[in-house]
Amino acid sequence: MITSLSWLKHHLDTKANLNQVADRLTEIGLEVENIKSSNNNLDNFIVCKIIKSQKHPNADKLKLCDVDTGSGTLVKVVCGAQNARDGLFAVYAPPGAVIPKTNMKLKVAKIRGIESHGMLCSGYELNETSDKEGIIELNKKEKNIGDKYFKSTGEKTMDISITPNRPDCLGMRGIARDLASSGLGKLKKQPPIKINQKFKNPIKVSIKKEKNQGCGIFGSVYIKNVKNKESPDWLKKRIISLGLKPVSAIVDATNYVMFDLNRPLHAYDADKIDQEIIVRNSKKGESFEALDNKKYTLQNDMCAITDKSGVLGLGGIIGGTRSGTEFSTKNILLESAYFFPSPIRKTSKELNIDTDAKYRFERGIDPNSIKIGLDLGMCMILDMCGGEPSKFSIVGKVKDERKIITLEAEKFLKVIGFSITTAEIQKILSSLGCSLKISGKKIKVLPPTWRPDIKEDIDLIEELTRIKGYDKVPLINPEKENVKDTLNYKQKLFHFAQRSVASKGYTEAVTWSFTDSKTDTLFSDLNSQIKLSNPISSDLDILRSSLYSNLIISAKKNIHRNFEDLMLFETGPVFRGNKPGEQSTMIGAIKTGKYSRKNWIEKERDFDVFDMKNDALRTLIEIGIESSKIVVSNKTKKWYHPGRSGMLSLGSPNGPVLAYFGEIHPSIIKKLDLRTGNVLGFEIFLDNIPQPRKKIREEKPQFIVSDYQKVVRDFAFVIDEKYSSGEIISLVKKIDKNLIKDVKIFDVYQGDNITSGKKSIAFNVILEPKDKTLSEKDIDQVSNKIISTVQETTGASLRS
Numbered sequence: 001m002i003t004s005l006s007w008l009k010h011h012l013d014t015k016a017n018l019n020q021v022a023d024r025l026t027e028i029g030l031e032v033e034n035i036k037s038s039n040n041n042l043d044n045f046i047v048c049k050i051i052k053s054q055k056h057p058n059a060d061k062l063k064l065c066d067v068d069t070g071s072g073t074l075v076k077v078v079c080g081a082q083n084a085r086d087g088l089f090a091v092y093a094p095p096g097a098v099i100p101k102t103n104m105k106l107k108v109a110k111i112r113g114i115e116s117h118g119m120l121c122s123g124y125e126l127n128e129t130s131d132k133e134g135i136i137e138l139n140k141k142e143k144n145i146g147d148k149y150f151k152s153t154g155e156k157t158m159d160i161s162i163t164p165n166r167p168d169c170l171g172m173r174g175i176a177r178d179l180a181s182s183g184l185g186k187l188k189k190q191p192p193i194k195i196n197q198k199f200k201n202p203i204k205v206s207i208k209k210e211k212n213q214g215c216g217i218f219g220s221v222y223i224k225n226v227k228n229k230e231s232p233d234w235l236k237k238r239i240i241s242l243g244l245k246p247v248s249a250i251v252d253a254t255n256y257v258m259f260d261l262n263r264p265l266h267a268y269d270a271d272k273i274d275q276e277i278i279v280r281n282s283k284k285g286e287s288f289e290a291l292d293n294k295k296y297t298l299q300n301d302m303c304a305i306t307d308k309s310g311v312l313g314l315g316g317i318i319g320g321t322r323s324g325t326e327f328s329t330k331n332i333l334l335e336s337a338y339f340f341p342s343p344i345r346k347t348s349k350e351l352n353i354d355t356d357a358k359y360r361f362e363r364g365i366d367p368n369s370i371k372i373g374l375d376l377g378m379c380m381i382l383d384m385c386g387g388e389p390s391k392f393s394i395v396g397k398v399k400d401e402r403k404i405i406t407l408e409a410e411k412f413l414k415v416i417g418f419s420i421t422t423a424e425i426q427k428i429l430s431s432l433g434c435s436l437k438i439s440g441k442k443i444k445v446l447p448p449t450w451r452p453d454i455k456e457d458i459d460l461i462e463e464l465t466r467i468k469g470y471d472k473v474p475l476i477n478p479e480k481e482n483v484k485d486t487l488n489y490k491q492k493l494f495h496f497a498q499r500s501v502a503s504k505g506y507t508e509a510v511t512w513s514f515t516d517s518k519t520d521t522l523f524s525d526l527n528s529q530i531k532l533s534n535p536i537s538s539d540l541d542i543l544r545s546s547l548y549s550n551l552i553i554s555a556k557k558n559i560h561r562n563f564e565d566l567m568l569f570e571t572g573p574v575f576r577g578n579k580p581g582e583q584s585t586m587i588g589a590i591k592t593g594k595y596s597r598k599n600w601i602e603k604e605r606d607f608d609v610f611d612m613k614n615d616a617l618r619t620l621i622e623i624g625i626e627s628s629k630i631v632v633s634n635k636t637k638k639w640y641h642p643g644r645s646g647m648l649s650l651g652s653p654n655g656p657v658l659a660y661f662g663e664i665h666p667s668i669i670k671k672l673d674l675r676t677g678n679v680l681g682f683e684i685f686l687d688n689i690p691q692p693r694k695k696i697r698e699e700k701p702q703f704i705v706s707d708y709q710k711v712v713r714d715f716a717f718v719i720d721e722k723y724s725s726g727e728i729i730s731l732v733k734k735i736d737k738n739l740i741k742d743v744k745i746f747d748v749y750q751g752d753n754i755t756s757g758k759k760s761i762a763f764n765v766i767l768e769p770k771d772k773t774l775s776e777k778d779i780d781q782v783s784n785k786i787i788s789t790v791q792e793t794t795g796a797s798l799r800s
Contacts, residue, residue: 001170003175013187018035018158027471030169030178032159036156042150045092047145048145050067051086057113065077069094075092077118089137097118155241160175165453174262176188201333201390201392206277206278215315216398217338219335222331226250226331228248235253236252248325266335279303280306307323315337315339317348364452366449374392405456409441412464432448432463434448500623504619506589511550511572515549529545555679559675559676560675586684586685591607608663609646609661616648620658631649646724658684706770708773710769715786717791718754723794731789731793731794740765743764748762
């Protein structure tokens with residue numbers, strides 16, 4: 001909403017300057033976005049004279065003009081207008097000027113091989129006429145070369161951002177009312193308008209009673225014997241300050257009333273109306289040519305203003321050329337109507353029309369402003385154009401949907417935090433146009449008809465706070481003492497697991513929870529996939545059941561671009577069903593390529609299954625699982641290589657699954673065309689991680705080094721091949737947790753001299769005493785206990 005201080009002072013008695021007004025508007029919620037010259041950057045357009053016009057050497061329909069702009073140097077301009085000729089006074093736009101119609105910024109450009117410095121403007125390009133063919137022709141007696149074409153009003157304007165709930169502030173009087181209520185001046189009373197209206201309106205107006213009728217009230221006045229002409233300078237200045245172009249006294253008067261009182265009006269050439277005005281729903285296929293020179297084809301149930309010959313315009317949106325006023329117009333019908341917001345919004349959206357009237361009606365116009373608008377509009381037209389007015393004709397009625405609201409001062413204190421007296425409430429709300437009745441501590445409030453946004457007591461509290469001042473709302477510091485942890489255990493686990501995997505050199509990937517069904521089925525145990533009814537892409541058509549799906553797709557894109565050595569991971573949900581509780585949180589990680597490339601320091605080595613096992617184990621230990629409780633077994637899933645993968649479980653091979661790790665099955669690598677020799681990964685099931693007694697980030701226990709000599713003993717057993725190395729290590733460590741420091745496998749053998757179904761497994765046991773040096777007897781006791789435990793538990797025999 002653009003306004004000027006002089007226009008506001010037409011409604012507001014104040015001594016405040018422009019900056020004070022702008023600051024106060026922002027304080028009461030009407031933010032002033034900028035203050036600028038009312039000319040809207042039109043100072044660049046100047047009067048010029050074409051000294052010489054000749055045919056363009058490289059184009060038949062273009063002319064090359066030497067233009068005098070008053071600078072003392074002739075400017076070369078390429079022009080396509082046929083009326084460009086020697087001696088013509090025209091309007092010149094230099095490089096850097098912005099054309100009002102197209103918002104195009106001019107620059108020096110070559111046109112058919114010859115540079116053009118600016119352009120000669122048509123009335124269409126300057127939003128003055130609809131004529132696109134020729135450039136503007138000026139009377140040399142009225143204009144001097146080098147003069148500015150657009151006259152400056154010499155006044156600055158404010159551009160105010162009006163929120164959708166404040167349609168009343170789309171008029172100068174609404175803004176002035178808010179300023180007066182805030183204490184910055186006094187709202188002037190509108191003088192009564194008394195004009196002798198002798199005869200009855202000769203044009204009958206009717207509103208058809210139809211379903212979805214978009215018009216509630218239609219008011220009109222007939223004015224005969226007018227002499228339409230240019231507006232006086234004061235009105236032209238007001239119209240120009242809004243960024244609009246003056247058209248004629250009648251049209252400018254309707255625009256003035258719209259911006260002054262937030263009351264859109266429309267003037268018809270009464271002699272062009274066929275018998276009567278009928279407001280009805282449109283029929284599909286009806287059309288009319290609008291004032292923007294576009295033809296619109298209507299759909300069913302659009303609010304059409306019609307006569308016996310057809311559509312004259314769209315109610316509340318735009319009029320038609322058939323009934324438009326001209327300088328030759330003798331008799332007019334001035335319309336002031338109320339149109340419902342929803343049909344206006346729907347119609348304008350369907351037809352892609354945006355006008356100042358539509359902008360106001362779709363937000364809500366005061367239904368009681370019909371007569372006020374007619375009074376002011378009629379008065380202005382009579383003053384400028386003469387004529388005789390008929391009596392007002394107002395048809396239709398709108399139901400008053402306002403409700404009386406009960407407000408208590410105590411609630412204001414409770415909601416806002418500071419108190420307000422009943423007298424202050426009465427003063428502020430009355431100044432905003434509300435009707436009040438005080439009964440004890442309760443105040444009965446009836447909002448004004450121009451405030452459709454005030455419906456509850458909380459709306460009144462907002463109005464009081466806004467006018468009283470947001471700066472008076474006390475600042476209350478939040479309580480800083482945390483009674484409970486901000487994050488629960490599962491949330492902490494999620495973030496700590498992320499950092500744990502990232503610290504091992506992995507790069508985190510963040511992908512969709514959707515994935516490609518063809519890829520996901522390779523990593524799924526589900527009987528049926530969870531399909532999306534409206535996927536955003538054909539290759540993101542299901543909810544993922546494994547993190548591997550998107551990680552493998554990301555890896556493939558990198559590998560095909562020669563980034564072969566990858567370490568990627570993701571933490572997120574996977575889905576077993578589409579109902580709550582059928583999701584689980586996991587960590588998925590993959591490695592491709594080589595651990596190290598050939599160089600002078602180390603040999604080339606591929607990533608292998610032991611790298612993945614180590615990363616998975618370290619991550620589980622870091623997030624709180626005791627290493628002694630993690631059991632390794634060769635149980636695995638179908639998407640892993642059966643001989644190069646494993647499972648980590650809690651407590652026993654049949655305990656809760658903590659993780660799977662290993663090499664991705666070669667057939668999957670081939671199917672997905674990964675073009676790499678190896679892809680390995682691990683999956684950790686965060687939902688299966690039990691909450692430890694100690695905190696995840698609890699400090700590590702003190703590192704104690706024994707002062708006594710450690711002892712290493714080697715053992716070799718022939719054992720049933722069903723037992724894994726992990727099971728043997730776990731079994732031996734449990735024999736004496738205080739003495740046995742570590743168990744390491746150094747050989748596994750199946751072949752000659754070993755019975756079928758058996759294998760040889762060799763390991764060393766590190767004994768580290770904490771309170772004495774071990775004697776041979778102590779060592780033998782532990783060794784014998786290890787041998788007997790392994791033999792009794794697994795049926796193994798010592799290998800000779």
